[in-house]
Amino acid sequence: MKRGFDRMDTEGPEIEGIERVDNDIWQVPLGYKPGMRVPGRIYLSDKLFTNLEKEAVDQVANVATLPGIQKFSMAMPDAHVGYGFPIGGVAAFDAEEGIISPGGVGFDINCGVRLIRSNLEKSDVDGKVNNLLDSLFKAVPSGVGSKSRIRASESELEEIFTNGSRWAVEEGYGVEADLTHCEGEGCIEGGDPSQVSAKAHKRGRPQLGTLGSGNHFLELQYVDEIYDPVAAEAFNLKQGQLTFMVHCGSRGAGHQVCTDHLRNLTRAVEKYKIDLPDKQLACAPAQSEEAQAYFGAMASAANYAWTNRQIIMHHCREVFGQQMNMDADELGLDLVYDVAHNVAKLEEHDVDGGKKQVYVHRKGATRSFPAGHPDVPKAYRAVGQPVLIPGSMGTPSYVLCGKQSAMDVSFGSACHGAGRVMSRSGAKHTFRGEQIQKDLSGQGISVRAAHPSVIAEEAPGVYKSSSEVVDVVDRLGIAGKVAKLMPLGVVKG
DNA sequence: ATGTAC
Numbered sequence A: 001m002k003r004g005f006d007r008m009d010t011e012g013p014e015i016e017g018i019e020r021v022d023n024d025i026w027q028v029p030l031g032y033k034p035g036m037r038v039p040g041r042i043y044l045s046d047k048l049f050t051n052l053e054k055e056a057v058d059q060v061a062n063v064a065t066l067p068g069i070q071k072f073s074m075a076m077p078d079a080h081v082g083y084g085f086p087i088g089g090v091a092a093f094d095a096e097e098g099i100i101s102p103g104g105v106g107f108d109i110n111c112g113v114r115l116i117r118s119n120l121e122k123s124d125v126d127g128k129v130n131n132l133l134d135s136l137f138k139a140v141p142s143g144v145g146s147k148s149r150i151r152a153s154e155s156e157l158e159e160i161f162t163n164g165s166r167w168a169v170e171e172g173y174g175v176e177a178d179l180t181h182c183e184g185e186g187c188i189e190g191g192d193p194s195q196v197s198a199k200a201h202k203r204g205r206p207q208l209g210t211l212g213s214g215n216h217f218l219e220l221q222y223v224d225e226i227y228d229p230v231a232a233e234a235f236n237l238k239q240g241q242l243t244f245m246v247h248c249g250s251r252g253a254g255h256q257v258c259t260d261h262l263r264n265l266t267r268a269v270e271k272y273k274i275d276l277p278d279k280q281l282a283c284a285p286a287q288s289e290e291a292q293a294y295f296g297a298m299a300s301a302a303n304y305a306w307t308n309r310q311i312i313m314h315h316c317r318e319v320f321g322q323q324m325n326m327d328a329d330e331l332g333l334d335l336v337y338d339v340a341h342n343v344a345k346l347e348e349h350d351v352d353g354g355k356k357q358v359y360v361h362r363k364g365a366t367r368s369f370p371a372g373h374p375d376v377p378k379a380y381r382a383v384g385q386p387v388l389i390p391g392s393m394g395t396p397s398y399v400l401c402g403k404q405s406a407m408d409v410s411f412g413s414a415c416h417g418a419g420r421v422m423s424r425s426g427a428k429h430t431f432r433g434e435q436i437q438k439d440l441s442g443q444g445i446s447v448r449a450a451h452p453s454v455i456a457e458e459a460p461g462v463y464k465s466s467s468e469v470v471d472v473v474d475r476l477g478i479a480g481k482v483a484k485l486m487p488l489g490v491v492k493g
Numbered sequence B: 001a002t003g004t005a006c
Helices: A054-063 A129-139 A154-163 A166-170 A176-180 A198-207 A229-234 A251-271 A289-324 A404-409 A424-430 A433-442 A452-457 A466-476
Strands: A019-022 A025-028 A040-043 A073-080 A087-094 A112-116 A217-226 A242-248 A335-340 A342-351 A354-363 A386-389 A397-402 A446-449 A479-492
Touching: A025 A054, A040 A054, A040 A466, A054 A073, A054 A087, A073 A466, A112 A289, A112 A386, A129 A217, A129 A289, A129 A446, A129 A479, A154 A166, A154 A198, A154 A289, A166 A176, A166 A289, A198 A251, A198 A289, A229 A479, A242 A289, A242 A479, A251 A289, A289 A335, A289 A342, A335 A386, A386 A466, A397 A466, A424 A452, A433 A446, A433 A452, A446 A452, A466 A479
Parallel strands: A040 A073, A446 A479
Antiparallel strands: A019 A025, A025 A040, A073 A087, A087 A354, A112 A242, A112 A335, A217 A242, A217 A479, A342 A354, A386 A397, A397 A479
16 A cells, blocks of 8 residues: 655554553543543544544643633544544633634634435436536536635625525525434524634635535435435435535634634633643633633634535535426435534533533534434434435545433534545645546546645545544444445545 | 735
8 A cells, every 4th residue: 555754644552651441442531631521532543543642632632721611622533633622623712711723613614515415316417417517516616716706795695694694595595404404403502703714704705616626526426225214214314326415614704713813812721821732722701701702703603614515515405406408306416414524512410410501512523413412403303413424535525413322421522524634735746636537537436626736635545434433433432334325526726 | 715915
């Protein structure tokens, strides 16, 4: 196997000081680093353990030192090193005594995934995949700095930042059911456009309905396997069915929000005299002006991301209509669900035998609420929320459903994807985009990309096995496998 | 992830 050149590729068989406490559960004990207020927990199989970076474990321990952290500083099986907090990290902080930190959310605020089902079967697109991909590639601007034809006015942008994807539906980019089939109905309450800088407004205005770059994609897929027939029926999924996935985030607007507020919260660390093991953990007391300003801006960026995915989905539906020569009812391109992978949310959880309000930071982690939870859409209340896990390019994606254990062990959270094992720079040295594209084509998977280098950076070999990651959360009962989706064609940013 | 460094 080809290998890259940087430390992310080194296989570390032993990480001193961490302990296995159960199958797939590793503990970072209080003594691992000074100042830890709670232990760390890393949910990981033996096999994935060989890819675990020591620096990611150190980050789990660093997060455990933050004021007001509850139960454990956690990392999902797809964890790897991130800015301050690990990607794949989950941490909940007391809403009164705790902190809020942009590092716990990441730069791509509400990077997330939506899944669309259809009345079509795989065979219905035989010989049409390439035309569909070409049209999708044209309909959704992609790549770094891409812009759309939509120009939201200042008042429209403020509405999007405040209320999320409802604006898009009211403007005709979708239907009411798209909102009820979306995490939080496409909105985090508390979005505050006045905390979003003029620069972030300016970057966001021309980017509604654009895909972006990196691991973001549009994917034509089919249901290859059903694991849980009851949940699959609730989600309106069946064997052989054509599905469609959108993976993207808040583009330049979210990035700018993170940049702006990191600067502000770095100053707040001194003001509130918070002792940090790593400057990248910049944060402020949850109820402070600075933390609430960040939260309002972060919620705005999250709302922008949901609107972005809503508009992208609408344009893709139009493409399907034209290419398949079918109307909306015939196509049945209904939104199954949309999940955020990078957000902080104010939620109620059971802690120490009582209910508590906490700011749950999920950075590369999916909410995974179980059956019966009031925040699960009514249509899915009997089985749990859909948990959408995109594969890396050319590998399967998974649909899971939220399970009760998630509420007990991970503040209602599960993994979010495969997780990188090689950096982008390593990947560009190791792979050539044209060759990867050819290899995938040989497997029956067509790829379109804004630039070949993106294909190299996102080559299947730079990610862990999504199947292995998903199996860990399934075994732990954090989320249960419902269906496996295989790619037919991909549009990369 | 990102007007891919300020």
